[in-house]
Amino acid sequence: MSPYDPSAFPAFAVTVDLVVLTVRRHALCALVVRRGEPPFQGRWALPGGFVRADEDLADAAARELSEETGLCAHDPKAPAPGNGAHLEQLATYGDPKRDPRMRVVSVAHLALSPDLPAPRAGGDANSARWAPVEALLNQESGFVREDGQPAQLAFDHGRILADGVERARSKIEYSSLATAFCPSEFTVGELRRVYEAVWGVALDPRNFHRKVTGTPGFLVPSGGTTTRQGGRPAQLFRAGGATVLNPPMLRPEV
Amino acid sequence: MSPYDPSAFPAFAVTVDLVVLTVRRHALCALVVRRGEPPFQGRWALPGGFVRADEDLADAAARELSEETGLCAHDPKAPAPGNGAHLEQLATYGDPKRDPRMRVVSVAHLALSPDLPAPRAGGDANSARWAPVEALLNQESGFVREDGQPAQLAFDHGRILADGVERARSKIEYSSLATAFCPSEFTVGELRRVYEAVWGVALDPRNFHRKVTGTPGFLVPSGGTTTRQGGRPAQLFRAGGATVLNPPMLRPEV
DNA sequence: GCAAAAGTGTTTAGCTTACACCCATGA
DNA sequence: TCATGGGTGTAAGCTAAACACTTTTGC
Numbered sequence: 001m002s003p004y005d006p007s008a009f010p011a012f013a014v015t016v017d018l019v020v021l022t023v024r025r026h027a028l029c030a031l032v033v034r035r036g037e038p039p040f041q042g043r044w045a046l047p048g049g050f051v052r053a054d055e056d057l058a059d060a061a062a063r064e065l066s067e068e069t070g071l072c073a074h075d076p077k078a079p080a081p082g083n084g085a086h087l088e089q090l091a092t093y094g095d096p097k098r099d100p101r102m103r104v105v106s107v108a109h110l111a112l113s114p115d116l117p118a119p120r121a122g123g124d125a126n127s128a129r130w131a132p133v134e135a136l137l138n139q140e141s142g143f144v145r146e147d148g149q150p151a152q153l154a155f156d157h158g159r160i161l162a163d164g165v166e167r168a169r170s171k172i173e174y175s176s177l178a179t180a181f182c183p184s185e186f187t188v189g190e191l192r193r194v195y196e197a198v199w200g201v202a203l204d205p206r207n208f209h210r211k212v213t214g215t216p217g218f219l220v221p222s223g224g225t226t227t228r229q230g231g232r233p234a235q236l237f238r239a240g241g242a243t244v245l246n247p248p249m250l251r252p253e254v
Numbered sequence: 255m256s257p258y259d260p261s262a263f264p265a266f267a268v269t270v271d272l273v274v275l276t277v278r279r280h281a282l283c284a285l286v287v288r289r290g291e292p293p294f295q296g297r298w299a300l301p302g303g304f305v306r307a308d309e310d311l312a313d314a315a316a317r318e319l320s321e322e323t324g325l326c327a328h329d330p331k332a333p334a335p336g337n338g339a340h341l342e343q344l345a346t347y348g349d350p351k352r353d354p355r356m357r358v359v360s361v362a363h364l365a366l367s368p369d370l371p372a373p374r375a376g377g378d379a380n381s382a383r384w385a386p387v388e389a390l391l392n393q394e395s396g397f398v399r400e401d402g403q404p405a406q407l408a409f410d411h412g413r414i415l416a417d418g419v420e421r422a423r424s425k426i427e428y429s430s431l432a433t434a435f436c437p438s439e440f441t442v443g444e445l446r447r448v449y450e451a452v453w454g455v456a457l458d459p460r461n462f463h464r465k466v467t468g469t470p471g472f473l474v475p476s477g478g479t480t481t482r483q484g485g486r487p488a489q490l491f492r493a494g495g496a497t498v499l500n501p502p503m504l505r506p507e508v
Numbered sequence: 509g510c511a512a513a514a515g516t517g518t519t520t521a522g523c524t525t526a527c528a529c530c531c532a533t534g535a
Numbered sequence: 536t537c538a539t540g541g542g543t544g545t546a547a548g549c550t551a552a553a554c555a556c557t558t559t560t561g562c
Contacts, residue, residue, distance in 0.1 A: 010307035011265035014348070014359050053264035053357065057348040092346040092361050094268070094311040103307065105268050105359065107346050189540070207525065209542060231540025232532040247523070443513070461552065463515060485513025486559040501550075 013104045016061045017048035017157065019090060019164030020069065020111040022130065023181045023197045028168075029130040030161055031068065032153070039100050040154030044131070046161065048106065061087060061109040068128060071113055085113040086180035090164050098156050110164045112180035133165050134200075169198055174248040176218055179239035185222050187234035188212060201252045211249065217242030266348075267358045270315045271302035271411065273344060273418030274323065274365040276384065277435045277451045282422075283384040284415055285322065286407070293354050294408030298385070300415065302360065315341060315363035322382060325367055339367040340434035344418050352410050364418045366434035387419050388454075423452055428502040430472055433493035439476050441488035442466060455506045465503065471496030 020031035032044040047068040051060040062073040065087060073087035087109055094105040136153060153161065172178040172195065179186070181194045192208045212218055217240040225233040274285035286298040301322040305314040316327040319341060327341035341363055348359040390407060407415065426432040426449065433440070435448045446462045466472055471494040479487040 009267045009304040012268045012305075012359075013263045014266045014268070050263040051266075051348070054350045056350060057346065057359070089345055091343055092311065094305070094361065096308045096310060105266075105311070105361070107348065107359070187541085204526075205540080206527085206542070206544095211524090213542095227533060227540090229540065230534070231538085232542080234541055250524075441514085458552075458554085459513080460515075460517095460554080465551085467515095481513090481560060483513065484561070485511085486515080488514055504551075 010103070013102055014051045014057075015048050015104055015106045016051060016057060016064055017046045017093075017106045017108045017160055018061060018064055018068070018111055019046060019108060019161055020065065020085075020113060021133070021164065021168055021181075022113045022115050023194050024115050024130055026193060026197050027132045027134070028165070028198050028200075030133050030136060030165075031128060032131050032136070033068070033128045035154055043152070043154045044136075045154035046108075046157045047128070051107075057089065057107050058087070058109075061089075061107075061111075065109075065111050069113065069116060071111070071116070073111065085111050086177060087111045090160070090167060093156055093160060095156065106160075108160045108164065110167055112168065112177060114181060114183045133161065137162055137165065169251075172198060172249065173251055174245050176239060176243055176245060182239075185224065185236045185238060187226060187229065187236060188219070189229055189234060191219075191237075195249065199251055203252070215242070215245060218245065264357065267356055268305045268311075269302050269358055269360045270305060270311060270318055271300045271347075271360045271362045271414055272315060272318055272322070272365055273300060273362060273415055274319065274339075274367060275387070275418065275422055275435075276367045276369050277448050278369050278384055280447060280451050281386045281388070282419070282451050282454075284387050284390060284419075285382060286385050286390070287322070287382045289408055297406070297408045298390075299408035300362075300411045301382070305361075311343065311361050312341070312363075315343075315361075315365075319363075319365050323367065323370060325365070325370075327365065339365050340431060341365045344414070344421060347410055347414060349410065360414075362414045362418065364421055366422065366431060368435060368437050387415065391416055391419070423505075426452060426503065427505055428499050430493060430497055430499060436493075439478070439490045439492060441480060441483065441490060442473075443483055443488055445473075445491075449503065453505055457506070469496070469499060472499065 018031070022029055022031075031047060033047050035041055035043050035045050047064060049060075049064050049067075051057060055063070065071055065073050065085065069085075071085045073085055090108040090110040092105060092107045096103060098104065098106070137158070152158065168177070178191060178194045178198070181198070182190055188209050189205065191212060192203055192205060195208070196203055219237040220240045222236045222238050224236040226236055227233045272285070276283055276285075285301060287301050289295055289297050289299050301318060303314075303318050303321075305311060309317070319325055319327050319339065323339075325339040327339055344362040344364040346359060346361045350357060352358065352360070390412070406412065422431070432445060432448045432452070435452070436444055442463050443459065445466060446457055446459060449462070450457055473491040474494045476490045476492050478490040480490055481487045
């Protein structure tokens with residue numbers, strides 16, 4: 001057997017699926033698209049698509065993200081963040097029966113984005129929307145949305161979403177990743193509300209303020225202030241160069 | 255275009271590659287096999303192989319691990335650990351040029367095992383050995399082993415190994431995973447030497463002892479004692495049911 | 509006895525927590 | 536004036552780091 005013989009190994013289709021998270025109205029939300037064709041026609045699914053023949057996995061994920069949201073994924077190593085989203089590989093799902101049509105291995109990616117006006121449909125999806133992850137993850141308990149659509153996601157996307165949410169929840173503990181949910185300029189209170197939405201807890205505003213402003217390199221003041229949240233004007237910050245938080249932000253027990 | 259048409263998407267080969275780590279003679283070591291055929295013939299590589307047509311990714315990784323080492327990967331959820339190794343998915347590597355022959359996507363897995371007598375060759379590898387990761391990771395700086403073989407690993411396996419080592423180093427901070435490097439019964443000192451080997455640091459034996467014995471569910475005394483390390487007899491322990499360490503073990507700055 | 513490794517006790521410093529308190533704005 | 540969110544001060548409690556000290560074996 002020659003190692004160059006394509007018949008010597010099974011052929012797989014490879015896709016990328018995206019867990020795109022954002023914080024909207026104090027709730028952690030994920031981008032879902034309605035499937036326009038079988039299988040799972042009419043059901044909600046994570047955005048994604050086939051990896052092209054000469055495309056790297058990260059490039060395929062960035063392309064799908066751009067097609068679905070218009071966001072530019074920004075390389076964590078790039079100097080200018082711009083209006084980009086954080087994008088990282090999450091995990092790979094390859095159960096032989098995960099797609100009834102054929103053998104598909106999906107390399108899931110996790111994207112974190114600031115709140116966007118509204119998702120625009122793209123590719124073969126005929127509609128797209130932000131949905132609170134809490135509702136989507138209640139799929140196991142037979143949750144049904146108010147419009148009568150079952151919330152159960154297509155394929156194994158419920159599991160993929162759960163893994164992505166768990167990754168996001170744990171990663172903001174020890175990294176500065178929570179700033180990826182914020183616009184380029186934000187206040188300490190806005191950043192705190194991100195943590196509260198992602199973790200589903202309430203944090204002490206005073207201790208949170210001391211913690212994030214006291215961690216060198218986490219936040220840099222941009223000079224301006226804002227009163228968009230009401231109350232006393234708050235300083236505006238940008239994300240600093242630090243990527244790890246040491247000591248980490250502690251997630252309350254419940 | 256029908257979604258069932260195989261010509262509608264590119265075909266990929268999918269492999270699993272294994273980062274198998276152990277601690278031998280106070281050094282973190284990885285299992286490498288010598289390649290018997292091109293490309294990279296004669297070079298060291300990580301063990302791995304093609305995923306079969308109806309095989310899950312985790313099953314393929316467990317099969318390769320068993321073929322190369324005789325270890326049984328044990329599901330973390332299984333009740334009886336036995337003589338099994340820890341096995342988890344690491345990351346997926348799919349650069350279009352990572353294999354000169356064809357488009358191969360590799361789903362890398364990380365395995366942690368107690369010290370084994372000697373690796374046995376299996377599959378198409380004509381030899382296998384444990385190599386200190388420090389030597390393997392110095393490949394970038396033109397490191398050459400004492401036998402004249404360049405240590406540079408085949409394909410992108412140097413990067414995969416580096417990612418696996420980093421995962422292991424960070425994961426023993428906040429989980430009980432370090433016990434996967436120990437035999438079923440071990441002393442606190444032996445566990446400490448695992449941490450010291452993986453992190454490459456020296457830890458205070460007194461504070462380490464208090465830390466691990468004071469964390470509920472981490473270690474359970476097995477009743478026996480041993481003097482195999484010399485000095486005063488040490489209590490023997492087994493890994494307890496706890497999988498997370500809270501608060502975590504702190505890695506010194508270096 | 510001596511070396512070596514296992515354990516215990518104690519002090520100090522840093523960090524988290526909880527909460528009292530003041531500040532600056534819009535309505 | 537009052538409600539609202541921003542921001543500072545401070546004392547209690549927990550943890551880790553550093554290290555003196557005792558215990559129990561082999562040689």
